[in-house]
Amino acid sequence: MGSDIRPTRVLVAGAAGFIGSHLCQELINRGATVFAVDNLYTGRKENLSDLCAHPRFTFIQADIVDPLPMSVRPDVIFNLACAASPQHYQADPVHTMMTSVVGTRNLLAVAADTGARFILASTSEVYGDPLMHPQKETYFGNVNPTGPRACYDEGKRAAEALAFDYLRLGRVDARVARIFNTYGPKMRSDDGRVVSNMITQAMGGEDITVYGDGEQTRSFCYVSDLVAGLLRLADHDRKLGAPVNLGNPNEMTILELLSEVRALTRTSSRVVRKPLPVDDPKRRKPDISLAKNILGWEPRVALGTGLAQTVSWFAQTFGLAEAPVAKLDGRRKRIPRSGMAEVGAGRA
DSSP: OOTTSOOOEEEEETTTSHHHHHHHHHHHHTTOEEEEEEOOSSOOGGGGTTTTTOTTEEEEEOOTTSOOSOOOOOSEEEEOOSOOSHHHHTTSHHHHHHIIIIIHHHHHHHHHHHTOEEEEEEEGGGGBSOSSSSBOTTOOOBOOTTSTTHHHHHHHHHHHHHHHHHHHTTSOOEEEEEEOOEEOTTBOTTSOOHHHHHHHHHHTTOOEEEETTSOOEEEOEEHHHHHHHHHHHHHOSSOOSSOEEESOOOEEEHHHHHHHHHHHHTOOOOEEEEOOOTTOOSOOOBOOHHIIIIIOOOOOOOHHHHHHHHHHHHHHHTTOOSSSSEEETTEEEOOOHHHHHTTOBOOO
8 A cells, every 4th residue: 555565545434524525635645546435414515625536536425234236356455535624423322432433334245245454544543541551552441331422432443343353264354543632733623623723713712621630641642643653553564463542642622722722822812611521431541552563654743733733724725814713893803603514524
């Protein structure tokens, strides 16, 4: 899949999402022929607008829960399909679970039939509210199987189980990436994630929401680094029998992130507090020793650089000035929430 390997036919499920659209662009840049599949429930076709006319790119609107309406025989399959932000995956929890379980099974069947290498985009949410810190791939997690987040957390755990069953049976060369918090251009403004929330609220002159005391931690990875990690995982020349964490190990509190965003946007917005959501993890930091040792991968983009590029994207996309609040006929110009939701894309 790298530049030294012959061009491949790649199927990307969840292609119109935040990460999926960046992955499609990089695959095209590398000479691959890309078949992009998305049901457009949370993804946005606008994220793929630069690729739609490309001769090596085909968009297929379909739901992986259903049999795929296509005859292509891919060499590689990336499964990034599934709503990933709590407010989106909790809106239809049954479909969320079926996307991870039935959808993953459907794509694994395609991989088994075609001999395609299969890369599952799993999540750090399989660790739940972790009791191990930082989180290693050997940790089994602390997940509430009956809570409001279970449709996503347990769905991804089941998807991993399916992938490794197919691998153990010798039917598919399956690899699993456990993705930690990722941010960057093409994020949805309405996905409820902390980076997009803070940036759009700050730039729109709105109150900035902090859940809980703000001392909970996350580790934020810029999207180009994450995509590079996924490609390293796909390119690896040996089968892997274990999941691989992909994320940035630089841990910070939500209040520290807020300080970075306020400085970049020069906002005067006040902060409002809301209760911490049920089962929201208190600490999140990946141990990426495996990715370093096996894939030779680690993130390179500093948080300040990545946040600046993300703020710039939001400003350019929605016509805002460099300052957080623009003037229009003497009134404050706020970012329209409904309009933004039509442009961005959630993480697949």
